[in-house]
Amino acid sequence: MTSMMRSATLLGLVGLSAWLVAAPADAEVEVVDVNEASQTPAGTGNLDESTCSFRGTRLAGKVKVVDSFPDVRVKAVSSFPDIKVKEVDAFADDCGEWQFVDSFPDFTIQYVDSFPDFEIAWVESFPGIP
Numbered sequence: 001m002t003s004m005m006r007s008a009t010l011l012g013l014v015g016l017s018a019w020l021v022a023a024p025a026d027a028e029v030e031v032v033d034v035n036e037a038s039q040t041p042a043g044t045g046n047l048d049e050s051t052c053s054f055r056g057t058r059l060a061g062k063v064k065v066v067d068s069f070p071d072v073r074v075k076a077v078s079s080f081p082d083i084k085v086k087e088v089d090a091f092a093d094d095c096g097e098w099q100f101v102d103s104f105p106d107f108t109i110q111y112v113d114s115f116p117d118f119e120i121a122w123v124e125s126f127p128g129i130p
Contacts, residue, residue: 043082043119049129052083052095054118059083061106063098070110072117081121083129096127 052059057071085096092099 043077043080044116045082046118047082047129052129057107059107060095060097061092061099062101062104063092064101064103064105064108066108066110068110069108071107073110073112073115075112075114075116075119077119077121079121080119081130082118083120084123084127085120086123086125086127094127095129096123 047054047059054072083096085098088097088099090099091097
């Protein structure tokens with residue numbers, strides 16, 4: 001019985017190898033450059049890094065947190081953010097420096113858990129685009 005099973009297995013393997021050799025190779029192969037793939041940005045990639053903005057909204061200045069109808073929806077993460085944010089008390093002039101206010105904000109944010117416009121990480125130093 002075992003010799004019969006071995007023969008059937010061998011016959012199956014010979015048939016599979018014949019099919020693989022005779023089958024046309026129509027499949028297209030996509031070559032991925034490893035260096036290019038490693039340079040993709042972390043996070044969502046929705047920010048304009050040259051101007052530190054999102055859809056024309058500069059990501060520095062006075063910010064107000066709202067529950068609905070924000071200018072941007074953000075998600076706080078601990079790693080691979082789109083922008084590193086530092087909370088400041090005054091003079092929020094540089095990219096990633098946010099001063100939280102109750103009135104006359106430069107832009108409004110809403111904290112979300114899913115489908116953010118971009119992801120932020122809170123830092124004590126070196127805010128901006130990582």
